[in-house]
Amino acid sequence: MQYxxxxxxxxxxxxxxxxRFDKNAELLFADLTLGAAGHTCSLLRNFPKSKVIAFDQDPDAVKNAKNTVPDELQDRLTICPVNFSSFDQQSETKEKKFDGILMDLGVSSHHFDSPERGFSFRFEGPLDMRMNPSSEIDTASDLLESLDDEELLEILYTYGEERFSKQIVENIRNFQREEGRIENTKQLENIVFHAYPKKLRFGRIHPATKTFQALRIAVNKELEVVEKTLPSLYSYLTPGGMIAVISFHSLEDRVVKHQFKKAVVDDSTLRILTKKPRIPSNEEIEENSRSRSAKLRVIEKKV
Ligand SMILES: C[S@@+](CC[C@H](N)C(=O)[O-])C[C@H]1O[C@@H](n2cnc3c(N)ncnc32)[C@H](O)[C@@H]1O
Structure with a gap:
């Protein structure tokens, strides 16, 4: 499906x-989250002599970019179809120095719009949620089978901030005992819906929203991957080079904040450019409600 x-x-x-970069310099950027290639194309267009090495672990994103990035930009774009946690193991990044590295974290709207990927309870689909559907990690359905009650509760509380976590876990276990494995999105939506008190089932946010978010973060180990990858990136920066990270979840932003703080203590050549995270303008939030929870943090290698 095209994005x-x-x-x-x-x-x-x-x-x-x-x-701050000279528009016409031969810059090298890494976009670790290619997605629909929006940021990648914007970099290639705004810096007409630059090159971008882009990563995405989702084969749909890679295929889409190969088909839709305009021909005149394609020869300055290299795509690594892998998890960005292996940035420092790719031949494409070996011995390279980058002027800018960008991470725009999380899933893309394409994930939510594709029933077969299982990210959304709007459609019936397998309860999968892997960003890379051919990887061997556990799907959301597998996790509901393999985690014990404590682990599942922890995931719903921390990644979902779900106040009805206990009732949800109880209803999940009842379903598994009576009907077997939870295989699809609509089964889970229904279980969570009925775990909510009756008077709160029809609020502004659907009861299943937080559970689906929490499971998705757990399936893809989203926080662990960011925590592991950031420290491996600093040595790739040119003097004056920057790493910009956009996050959408308070825990994710906290990971970025702590990693940056630690980095400047460990390495005096680094400097944080965003004391407080930059947030989107009201105008942007009005145009695109998905940006409302975004936070941008930037760190640089001093010149
Ligand atoms: C929010 S979207 C990026 C949108 C993109 N910046 C744009 O402008 O079109 C995030 C993308 O990053 C990918 N992604 C998330 N975590 C990843 C990881 N650890 N490794 C590789 N790709 C990842 C997802 O598959 C998704 O396509």
Missing amino acids: KEHYSVMEKDVLEFFS
Whole structure:
């Protein structure tokens, strides 16, 4: 399925940080989260002699970019179809120095719009949620089988901030005992819906929203991957080079904040450029409600 028209979150802000670079220099960027290629194309267009090495672990994103990135930009784009946690193991990054490295974390709207990927309870689909469906990690359905009650509760509480976690876990276990494995999105939606008190089932946010978010973060080990990858990136920066990270979840932002703080203590050549995270303008939030929880943090290698 081709990706729909796409709005890249905080694109202007990222470009503003990168505006210190000479427009016509032969810059090298890494976009660790290619997605619908919005940020990648914006970098290639705004810096006409730059090259981008882009990563995405989702084969759909890679295929889409190969088909839709305009021909005149393709020869400056290299795609690594892998998890960005292996950034430092790729031949494409070996012995390279980058002027800008960008992470725009999480899943893309394409994931939510594809029933077969199992990210959304809007459609019936397998309860999968792996960003890379051919990887051998556990699916959301597998996790519901293999985790014990404590582990599942912890995931729903911490990644979902779900206050009805206990009731949800209880209902999940009842279903598994009576009907077997939870295989699809609609089964889980229904279980969570009925775990909510009757008077709260029809609120502004659907009861299953937080559970689906929590499971997705757990399936893809989203926080662990960011925590592991950031420290491996600093040595790839040119003097004046920057790493910009856009996160959408308070825990994710906390990981980025702590990693950056630790980095500047360990390495005096690094400096944080965002004391407080940059957030999207009201105008951007109005245009694209998905940007409302975005936070941008930037670190640089001093010149
Ligand atoms: C929010 S979207 C990026 C959107 C993109 N910046 C744009 O403007 O179109 C995040 C993308 O990063 C990918 N992704 C998330 N975590 C990843 C990881 N650890 N390794 C590789 N790709 C990842 C997802 O598959 C998704 O396509």
